[in-house]
Every structure is written in C-alpha cells, then in structure tokens.
Amino acid sequence: MAIDENKRFIVLRVLNIPGVMERISSIFARRGINIDTITVGVINGKSSQISLTFDLPEDKFENIVKVLEKNPCVLEVKIGSLESDVVREAFVAVLRDCDANVSDYIRIRYRARTTLLSESRLLVELLADPRMVNEFKEEFSDRIESFSRSGVMIHTLNHYRKLKA
Amino acid sequence: MEVFSMVSGARLIVDKLRENRVKTVFGIPGGAVLPLFDELYKAGDIEFILTRHEQGATHMADGYARATGKAGVVIVTSGPGATNLATGIANAYLDSSPVISMAGQVPTFLIGYDAFQEANIFSMMIGLTKMNFLPRNLEELNSALENAFKIALSGRPGPVHIDIPRDVQLMEGDPKNNIFSYSYNPPIPSxxxxxxxxxxxxxxxxxxxxxxxxxxxxxxxxxxxxxxxxxxxxxxxxxxxxxxxxxxxxxxxxxxxxxxxxxxxxxxxxxxxxxxxxxxxxxxxxxxxxxxxxxxxxxxxxxxxxxxxxxxxxxxxxxxxxxxxxxxxxxxxxxxxxxxxxxxxxxxxxxxxxxSEFLYDYDAVPIKPSTVVRVLNDYVTPSDFVTTEVGQCQMYASLHFLAKRPRQFISSGGLGTMGFGLPAAIGVKAAFREQRVFDIAGDGSFFMTCNQLPVSVDYNLPIIVVVLNNYFLGMVRQWQELFYDRRYIAVDLKGKADIAKVSEGFGARAFKVSRVGELKEALQIAVKQNETTVIDVIVEREDNVFPMVPPAATLDHVITGR
CATH class of the missing domain: 3.40.50.1220 (TPP-binding domain)
Known part of the structure; x- marks a missing residue:
C-alpha cells in the first residue's frame, strides 16, 4: 500500500470544555489546511481525545505541532503514523447485487461483519486501516449503494512526542 | 459541618479582580453586564474608567499592561460592546500583551436565538485571543476567572476573553471546584x-x-x-x-x-x-x-x-x-x-x-516631522512614557526618539493599529499618575480615537499629544509616491478639521504650531501644566520617512532618500 509522505496523523488530549473543537480547527482554518478526518472521544470528565488527519509538508508540520502544543486547551500532542501505530476507521456500506459468496469473500478478505438485508442487498461493517477501507471502496465501487465512514481514530503505540506534563 | 458561602457570579468576578490586585478597569456598561456593574458600585474600591468607545478601552488596558507588566482589564456589554473589542484585542494578541476582557452576554437560555445585542463573541474571540471562555454556570465562571490571569500572564503573555451571560452574573452559589487548572512550566533549556x-x-x-x-x-x-x-x-x-x-x-x-x-x-x-x-x-x-x-x-x-x-x-x-x-x-x-x-x-x-546620521534642517518651515521628534527628546525624562500612533509618525518616533529604558516606548507593532497611541497613553497614565505620558501622533491616527480625549480630561489623566499634522495619511501617500508613481488616491485629509479646536472642544488645552520656537514654547507649557494637551504641529506635507526598505526587498536595498 502506498504511503503519502504528506499525510499527517495527530492525537490531541484536550480539555473537555465547550469551544475546544472550534479553537483547534481554527488553527488549521486560518492556515488554509483542510482537515481530512477528525474524531473525538471523551477520556474522562476533564479531558477528551481528538484524532486528526490532514495533508501537510514536513517543513510546515513542525510549526503546526508547536502551535497546538502551546494552546491552553491542549494537554498533550502525539504524532502517529500508519506504520507504527494503530490507525483505524469504521466503514459501513450497503451493497447491491451480492449473494452469499460475495458476503463470505468480504468477511474473509476484509475481516468485515456482513448481514444480508434481502436477497441481494448486503450490509457491510468494517473496522480497518483507512487504506484498506479505500481498497474496499474501490473493489466494490459498482455495487456500493450507500456508505458512511467515521474518520480516522489513532491509537499511538510508541512513536509519539509528549511535550506537556 | 460544611460551611457554605453564597456569592453571585457578579460578586465572584469582583472578588477575583481584587485577588489579582486589579485597581483600575476600563470599559462601557450596557444591559447584559449591569449586574456586574452594580457589584462594582457596591465594591467601591475598583476604579472604573468610562471610555467613549470599547476599542479605546482595550487600548487603554493594553497601554496599562505594557507599562506595568500586569494584566489590563476591560469590561463591556454584549453585542456591539463586545464586537468593538476586536481591534484592541487583536492588537494585544499580536504584541503579546496581557489584556483580560470581559463582556456581558445575553442570558444562557437566549444564546443562539438572536436576542437583542447578541453576537457570537465566543467564535469571534477564538482567533484573537490566547484563550477565551463562555461560562454557563458558577463553577465554569470560577474556573474561567481562576485561569484567565494565569494564562494571560504566563509564558508568552496574551489576551484572554470571558463572555459572561447575564444569568450567570446573577446566579448564586458556592463555586469551589475548578473545571480545570491551567499550569505552565517555563521551558528550561539544557x-x-x-x-x-x-x-x-x-x-x-x-x-x-x-x-x-x-x-x-x-x-x-x-x-x-x-x-x-x-x-x-x-x-x-x-x-x-x-x-x-x-x-x-x-x-x-x-x-x-x-x-x-x-x-x-x-x-x-x-x-x-x-x-x-x-x-x-x-x-x-x-x-x-x-x-x-x-x-x-x-x-x-x-x-x-x-x-x-x-x-x-x-x-x-x-x-x-x-x-x-x-x-x-x-x-x-x-x-x-x-x-x-x-x-x-x-x-x-x-x-x-x-x-546613519542625516543632516537636519531645524529651521525649515513648515517644520520637518523628524525635527519635532528630535525636539521632543529634550522634554521627555527617562521616567516619562511615549506612546505612538501608526504610520509615518510611528516611524519618525522609532527613528528619532531615544528610549532610555524598557517599557518607556509603547507602540502597536504587530497589528499596526492607527488610533492606538492616544487611548494607550491614557491607560499608561492611569498606572503611573506621577509620570508624564506623550503620544506621538499623526493627523490620520488622531482622528481615529480622539473621541477618547474627554476620558483623559474627565478622570484627570492628563496626556500630551503631539500631532505631526501633514493633512495626509502620510505613510500610504509615501508608498503611492514611491511605488505607485505619485498616483495619490484616498490619502488627502484636506485639513479643514481643526485639531486644536476639536481638542479644545473636548476639554483639552491645545496649541497649533508650525515653527521650532513655537513647538518648544508649547511643550514648555505642556510639561509644566498638569492638563491634557494637544499640540497640533503643522509639518511639511510630503516629507518621507527614510531610510526605507521597499516591501519584499532585502535590507541591502535600503533607500536613504529621494
């Protein structure tokens, strides 16, 4: 699978107070950086975790990380990568013209959960590396009736920087 | 037995101002912030300086902060009161000045329903502040106040804004918990x-x-x-x-x-x-x-x-x-x-x-703006302060005024806000009543915030404004001369408005001068008298500030004269 060198994966631990998402996203907006995916989960009453993916060249990435680090809402910044961390996206699709064979194939090939909704309509639930999600979308592009994707969640294992206490 | 001490949100704010030793606050009241003003009335020990526009209030708080190194505080009402803060807060942000602004807001149950004097100040302030808050209950208010001063003053300082809904000002309770506690560890290099x-x-x-x-x-x-x-x-x-x-x-x-x-x-x-x-x-x-x-x-x-x-x-x-x-x-x-x-x-x-020393023609009539600043050097003692407006006047001040100590020279660097100097001077004066404060102004900048002159007069915070009056937006004219082949557009201020008369109308003492001798006489009186003074100095109209490095050129391409 090809790796885009400018693709960035960041995990922020932030204060769980109103307006934090806007404060974070405005840092990107004013620099004209498009956030590809953003997911949020509550860690505890006081903090939440935000996973962000976006495209940015290396020379500009360093500054964005520092700007995020100094924001009073941000408690911690971790930098993730497809190679050394767990990067996952949930993907749900309804496919047409499918039979039990296709369903079996998807279950085995993509480790997805499948449910036949009718004779030929198949519900597919997938949790996978976003590259695999893209592969699935491409392979079944002519059969996908509708789909939703969650955006990327990143769980860093070792490759991270911790700059704030 | 647990002891409860009930306070209102408004009282909590006043208590936190006292805790942080805030003696002076600038601003303008309005409907959404009246409970807080009533509490300020009851407190009686925090001086409130009523300004004539909220922008001026932020510049005053900014001047106060820059001169002292402490937080400068602004309190205004919701809607237009708060939108008028934008320029001053952006100015403080770009120059890393610890200004704390508080604005009333419509009650929480009306937020988002386009109530009278409601604006989305929270979003507006995000890009202009180091941090901002919109507390919806006493705990959140307590937390915002606890953290605002710490955030504004720690590390690289910067402004913090708090939007305070009217009902939160009126809520009563015993807010002990903090939603979060900001901690800053100064970086220690190896x-x-x-x-x-x-x-x-x-x-x-x-x-x-x-x-x-x-x-x-x-x-x-x-x-x-x-x-x-x-x-x-x-x-x-x-x-x-x-x-x-x-x-x-x-x-x-x-x-x-x-x-x-x-x-x-x-x-x-x-x-x-x-x-x-x-x-x-x-x-x-x-x-x-x-x-x-x-x-x-x-x-x-x-x-x-x-x-x-x-x-x-x-x-x-x-x-x-x-x-x-x-x-x-x-x-x-x-x-x-x-x-x-x-x-x-x-x-x-x-x-x-x-x-780098040029020859100065001190006797030129009309007087050269650089000469005005060089003359002024003799009247500014090391303990005095000098603020500036923005444009040619600011650059003449930068080139010719000799600053003797840190915090003596106060100017809008990053945002380049015309109209900053006059209210900033009043803010400085509010912090240092014994020192003289001069504002080096241009006529373009003067007219942007001269409506704050009555504040200087009313509160006995005398400042000395020296206007380098060339009846032009001088810096823009200079660029049009040098880089647009003298195609002057929208820079001529005509000179029909009389700065001296306007100033007198505002209650200030005023002089109109055009020669070095007259300037010195006016300054002599200004520094002796303890009253707000405006010296309108009619300077050479098309004098240019040199040296100048053309925009986007390297420093080696510096131009030293016409």
Missing part, C-alpha cells in the same frame, strides 16, 4: 544547548544582538546590556524591543527593519553571528527573509517554542526565558572571551553610526 550557542558566539568576529519585545517582557535588559558589553556586540532592536537597551548606549544602534536606522541595518547585514532574543522575525523587521543577515550564523532564543523555525530556520534555537538564557550565555562567555574584545567591530561601529 546547559548543552546554551554551551553550543556560547561557542558559536565566541567564534564570531562580528556578533550582533537583535533584541525584541521578549527581552522587555522578561525583564532582561540588564542581562542584555551586560552580554553586549562583554562581547562588544552592537544591539539592534525590533520596534517592540525599543528601549531594551538605552538608546544612548554606545552599543545601541536603534531599530532594524523597513524603516530601521542605517547603522542597525548595516550591522545586521555585515554580522557573522546574529543572536535574536525574544524577537519573531516579522517581515517589517527582516525585509525579504532570504537576504536577512546573509553571512551570519543565527541563534534564536524565544520562550514560545512555535516561534523557533516558524519563519527563519536558525542554526541554534533555544526555547527559554530571555533573562535566564542571556544570563547563562553571559556566565559561559565570560570564561571564553576577553571582555570587550570578542566583537572585532573596532572603529566600524562608530563609522556606521556616523553614516
């Missing part, structure tokens, strides 16, 4: 980093120190001067760093940049080691960055990690407090170099200084 920088400095022959506003905020002026003297290194400053070294010191070369002193520009361009402290390499300071100090190894010291490498990639970047790093550099270098011998500038410095 000894090794500082040693490497020391080695690089010791190896240089033509070191130059570029001092920015960070030196002033950190209180590092004596460390700066000590290091400069040890190295025999000239010090150039940014506009924000003006005064970090006394400008009559033999090693001070003045401001560098688009309208920098020739000596400062030449020294930077000829340097082989550049030590930038608390400066952020703004385009107005560096010119085209690729040609800035082209032969120099660069060391960048800043407390804000995100400034290192943001624009200029230094050879060594040190994240730390200016005072700490400069004193560490000194203790390393004192063992490495012979005092005063490291920088081999020799006679070159004197030559550079000589080259």
């Amino acid at each position: 000894d090794e980093e500082i040693f490497l920088a020391s080695r690089m400095i010791a190896d240089g022959e033509r070191p130059v120190i570029l001092a920015g506003g960070g030196v002033i905020m950190s209180g590092a002026s004596s460390e700066l001067v000590a290091l400069a003297e040890l190295l025999n290194a000239p010090v150039v400053t940014t506009l924000m760093g003006k005064g970090s070294i006394p400008e009559d010191h033999p090693l001070s070369l003045g401001c560098v940049g688009m309208h920098g002193k020739l000596s400062a520009i030449r020294a930077v361009q000829e340097s082989d080691v550049l030590i930038a402290v608390g400066a952020r390499f703004s385009d107005r300071t560096t010119g085209k960055l690729s040609g800035f100090a082209p032969g120099a190894k660069k060391i960048h010291i800043d407390i804000d990690r995100s400034e290192i490498g943001k624009l200029l990639k230094p050879d060594i970047g040190i994240v730390g407090d200016a005072k700490y790093v400069l004193s560490k550099l000194y203790s390393n270098l004192v063992k490495m170099v012979q005092k005063g011998k490291a920088g081999r500038w020799g006679e070159k410095l004197k030559q550079l200084k000589k080259e």
Whole structure:
C-alpha cells in the first residue's frame, strides 16, 4: 500500500470544555489546511481525545505541532503514523447485487461483519486501516449503494512526542 | 459541618479582580453586564474608567499592561460592546500583551436565538485571543476567572476573553471546584544547548544582538546590556524591543527593519553571528527573509517554542526565558572571551553610526516631522512614557526618539493599529499618575480615537499629544509616491478639521504650531501644566520617512532618500 509522505496523523488530549473543537480547527482554518478526518472521544470528565488527519509538508508540520502544543486547551500532542501505530476507521456500506459468496469473500478478505438485508442487498461493517477501507471502496465501487465512514481514530503505540506534563 | 458561602457570579468576578490586585478597569456598561456593574458600585474600591468607545478601552488596558507588566482589564456589554473589542484585542494578541476582557452576554437560555445585542463573541474571540471562555454556570465562571490571569500572564503573555451571560452574573452559589487548572512550566533549556550557542558566539568576529519585545517582557535588559558589553556586540532592536537597551548606549544602534536606522541595518547585514532574543522575525523587521543577515550564523532564543523555525530556520534555537538564557550565555562567555574584545567591530561601529546620521534642517518651515521628534527628546525624562500612533509618525518616533529604558516606548507593532497611541497613553497614565505620558501622533491616527480625549480630561489623566499634522495619511501617500508613481488616491485629509479646536472642544488645552520656537514654547507649557494637551504641529506635507526598505526587498536595498 502506498504511503503519502504528506499525510499527517495527530492525537490531541484536550480539555473537555465547550469551544475546544472550534479553537483547534481554527488553527488549521486560518492556515488554509483542510482537515481530512477528525474524531473525538471523551477520556474522562476533564479531558477528551481528538484524532486528526490532514495533508501537510514536513517543513510546515513542525510549526503546526508547536502551535497546538502551546494552546491552553491542549494537554498533550502525539504524532502517529500508519506504520507504527494503530490507525483505524469504521466503514459501513450497503451493497447491491451480492449473494452469499460475495458476503463470505468480504468477511474473509476484509475481516468485515456482513448481514444480508434481502436477497441481494448486503450490509457491510468494517473496522480497518483507512487504506484498506479505500481498497474496499474501490473493489466494490459498482455495487456500493450507500456508505458512511467515521474518520480516522489513532491509537499511538510508541512513536509519539509528549511535550506537556 | 460544611460551611457554605453564597456569592453571585457578579460578586465572584469582583472578588477575583481584587485577588489579582486589579485597581483600575476600563470599559462601557450596557444591559447584559449591569449586574456586574452594580457589584462594582457596591465594591467601591475598583476604579472604573468610562471610555467613549470599547476599542479605546482595550487600548487603554493594553497601554496599562505594557507599562506595568500586569494584566489590563476591560469590561463591556454584549453585542456591539463586545464586537468593538476586536481591534484592541487583536492588537494585544499580536504584541503579546496581557489584556483580560470581559463582556456581558445575553442570558444562557437566549444564546443562539438572536436576542437583542447578541453576537457570537465566543467564535469571534477564538482567533484573537490566547484563550477565551463562555461560562454557563458558577463553577465554569470560577474556573474561567481562576485561569484567565494565569494564562494571560504566563509564558508568552496574551489576551484572554470571558463572555459572561447575564444569568450567570446573577446566579448564586458556592463555586469551589475548578473545571480545570491551567499550569505552565517555563521551558528550561539544557546547559548543552546554551554551551553550543556560547561557542558559536565566541567564534564570531562580528556578533550582533537583535533584541525584541521578549527581552522587555522578561525583564532582561540588564542581562542584555551586560552580554553586549562583554562581547562588544552592537544591539539592534525590533520596534517592540525599543528601549531594551538605552538608546544612548554606545552599543545601541536603534531599530532594524523597513524603516530601521542605517547603522542597525548595516550591522545586521555585515554580522557573522546574529543572536535574536525574544524577537519573531516579522517581515517589517527582516525585509525579504532570504537576504536577512546573509553571512551570519543565527541563534534564536524565544520562550514560545512555535516561534523557533516558524519563519527563519536558525542554526541554534533555544526555547527559554530571555533573562535566564542571556544570563547563562553571559556566565559561559565570560570564561571564553576577553571582555570587550570578542566583537572585532573596532572603529566600524562608530563609522556606521556616523553614516546613519542625516543632516537636519531645524529651521525649515513648515517644520520637518523628524525635527519635532528630535525636539521632543529634550522634554521627555527617562521616567516619562511615549506612546505612538501608526504610520509615518510611528516611524519618525522609532527613528528619532531615544528610549532610555524598557517599557518607556509603547507602540502597536504587530497589528499596526492607527488610533492606538492616544487611548494607550491614557491607560499608561492611569498606572503611573506621577509620570508624564506623550503620544506621538499623526493627523490620520488622531482622528481615529480622539473621541477618547474627554476620558483623559474627565478622570484627570492628563496626556500630551503631539500631532505631526501633514493633512495626509502620510505613510500610504509615501508608498503611492514611491511605488505607485505619485498616483495619490484616498490619502488627502484636506485639513479643514481643526485639531486644536476639536481638542479644545473636548476639554483639552491645545496649541497649533508650525515653527521650532513655537513647538518648544508649547511643550514648555505642556510639561509644566498638569492638563491634557494637544499640540497640533503643522509639518511639511510630503516629507518621507527614510531610510526605507521597499516591501519584499532585502535590507541591502535600503533607500536613504529621494
């Protein structure tokens, strides 16, 4: 699978107070950086975790990380990568013209959960590396009736920087 | 038995202002903030200065903050009261000034329903502040207040805004918990980093120190001067760093940049080691960055990690407090170099200084704006303050006013806000009642905030405004002359409005002068009398500020005259 060198994966631990998402996203907006995916989960009453993916060249990435680090809402910044961390996206699709064979194939090939909704309509639930999600979308592009994707969640294992206490 | 002490949100705010030793607040009341004003009335020990527009209130708080190093506080109402804060808060943000603004807001149950005087101030303030809050209950209000002062004043200072819904001001309770507690750990650079920088400095022959506003905020002026003297290194400053070294010191070369002193520009361009402290390499300071100090190894010291490498990639970047790093550099270098011998500038410095002195025609009529500022130097004592407006007047002040100490010179650097100087001067005066405060203004800037003159008069906060009046938006006219072939458009202010009469109408004493002798007489009276004074100086209309580095050119392309 090809790796885009400018693709960035960041995990922020932030204060769980109103307006934090806007404060974070405005840092990107004013620099004209498009956030590809953003997911949020509550860690505890006081903090939440935000996973962000976006495209940015290396020379500009360093500054964005520092700007995020100094924001009073941000408690911690971790930098993730497809190679050394767990990067996952949930993907749900309804496919047409499918039979039990296709369903079996998807279950085995993509480790997805499948449910036949009718004779030929198949519900597919997938949790996978976003590259695999893209592969699935491409392979079944002519059969996908509708789909939703969650955006990327990143769980860093070792490759991270911790700059704030 | 648990003891409950019930307080209202409004009372909580007043208590926190007291806790943080806030004696003076600037602003304007309105419907959504009346419960808080009523509490201020009951408190009686916090002076409220009623301004004539909220923008002016922010500049006053900003001036107060810059002169003292403490937080300046603004309180206004919701909607237009709060939107009028925008310019002043943005100004404080770009110059790292600890202003705390509070605005009333419609009650929580009306937020989002387009109630009377409701605006989305929360979103507006996100891009203009270091942090902002919209507390919806007493706990959140308590937390916002607890953290606002810490955030505004710690590390690289900056403004914090709190939107306070009317019902939250009226809520009663015993808010003990904090939603969060902001903690700031100052970055401590390693000894090794500082040693490497020391080695690089010791190896240089033509070191130059570029001092920015960070030196002033950190209180590092004596460390700066000590290091400069040890190295025999000239010090150039940014506009924000003006005064970090006394400008009559033999090693001070003045401001560098688009309208920098020739000596400062030449020294930077000829340097082989550049030590930038608390400066952020703004385009107005560096010119085209690729040609800035082209032969120099660069060391960048800043407390804000995100400034290192943001624009200029230094050879060594040190994240730390200016005072700490400069004193560490000194203790390393004192063992490495012979005092005063490291920088081999020799006679070159004197030559550079000589080259940058122009001939001044003191007797020209109308008077030259540069002459006005040079005359003013004789009337400003080291304990006095000088604020400026923005444009040509600001650059004449930067070039010709000699700042003797940190915080003496107060100007809008980053945002370049015309109309900053007059209210900022009132804010400075509110903090230092015994000192004189001068505002060096242009006529364009004067008319932007002259409506604040009555504040100076009403509250007995006398300031001296010296207007360099050329009936033009002078700096724009200068650009149109130099870069648009004199195609003047929208720069002529005609001169039909009489600044002296307007000022008198506002209750100030006023003079209209056009000769050096008259100017001196007016200044003589102004400094003796303790009253708000405006001196309208009719200056040469089409005088240009030189030196000038054309926009997007390197410092080497400096123009020295027509």
